[in-house]
Amino acid sequence: MRSVCVFCGSSAGARPEYVAAAQALVGELVARGTRVVYGGASVGLMAAVADAALAAGGEVVGVMPQALIDRMEAWAPPHTDKLTPPPRP
16 A cells, blocks of 8 residues: 555544554554555644654655635644645535
């Protein structure tokens, strides 16, 4: 597998085990040479996923709609490099 998309929230969750589990998963993916694709946010579990992958020397692709980045520019991550087009009416 070349890439795995990790679907998780922009909240860290109610228990610290959630962050630890996300970091462990990503560590294993990177160790296997798998690129990590995630939701693009720099907060919560999404940040934990991206930070863990980068710390392990992995490749990270953040995917986020431009409209969401525009609304939340205060925390738009620097490594979000795939923007999705706006939805069609």
